[in-house]
Amino acid sequence: MRVGVIGAGAVGGALAALLDRSGHRVTVTARASTLPIVAEEGIRLTGGWGEHRARVGVGPVLTEPQDLVLVATKAMDAPEAAAASAAACEGATVVVVQNGLEGVTRAVELLPRSRVLGGLALFAASLVAPGEVRITTPGAMYVGPAERSDPVIAVLNGAVPTLAVSDLRGMQWTKLIVNQVNALPAITGKSVQEVVADAGLRRVLTRSIQEAARVGLASGVSFGSMSGLNAPLLRLVALAPARLAERLPRLMARRMGSVPNPGSTLQSIRRGQPTEIDYLNGAVVDAARAAGGTAPVNAALTTMVHEVEGSGDFLSPGEVVRRVGGD
């Protein structure tokens, strides 16, 4: 199958390499200094799914028609990146592999001649250098709305464990809960596992998770089941005393394994790039407002990530706990 991947970063690079390994004809888009490196050396995959060097086609945009296209940029870059390759997406299935709530809706508007699906990646990937990706935690992809028998699910599942989902919105919200682990590494420079091991930061993370789960419930969301999280558990976590709810971040860190995971937001900070935080904790703040409430912990975390983006200076755990305030 002809597969195009828009955005050869951590997730796009990993998926491009895995699809190449399972025999597909893969072309990726890349910018600036990444393009000549991928053209010359391909994409190198290491870590939890083994080693592979993928020789893939590469250009600034997709020019040839594709059967399947994966959009794997950060949320704020996706509209421009997808529009630039729109002609090659005509008639193709486009899977927007992205965190946050809005990616699919925006892509449907931009690509009216494509079938657009959403993709939620539960694996953790680090872009260690241009064209080089390390899988720090292997995990599944959830794609939908789709049936189990959908040929696109079969193609993806041949490369990376992929499950079809019917209620994409419920799954996007559960992923938004998982992505509560992103902000604190971006603010402190620590891995997700280090954040969870720190008592003060773990308390802040627990409060942001509980707040996000309450906002989801107030918005009428029916949380999907993914990676040990499901609707009854998240309802329990939303209402439980903080001490009990702290078990959830501990469970999430355990599932991540021992290889330090910076998360995708800290990786942007380390590269001096803008982060996606307005689409993660920021989305919780927006949803709270739409439901007539507030989300002060998620708002404080969003503000602090933007501060670190601007200054490049990480905050100490004590400062973060103080800034988030009240228990």
Ligand SMILES: NC(=O)C1=CN([C@@H]2O[C@H](COP(=O)(O)OP(=O)(O)OC[C@H]3O[C@@H](n4cnc5c(N)ncnc54)[C@H](OP(=O)(O)O)[C@@H]3O)[C@@H](O)[C@H]2O)C=CC1
């Ligand atoms: N990393 C992870 O472990 C996970 C990430 N995700 C989600 O997946 C999505 C992608 O994240 P991730 O792979 O980490 O992000 P990266 O920043 O590693 O990769 C994004 C890629 O998109 C490229 N890009 C940006 N704008 C354009 C454009 N206009 N045209 C072409 N390419 C462009 C970037 O190029 P350049 O290098 O030039 O900036 C970069 O290579 C995000 O929504 C993230 O939240 C989900 C699960 C896990």
Ligand SMILES: CC(C)(CO)C(=O)C(=O)O
């Ligand atoms: C799954 C997880 C938390 C992996 O790090 C992720 O989605 C991200 O980093 O954006």
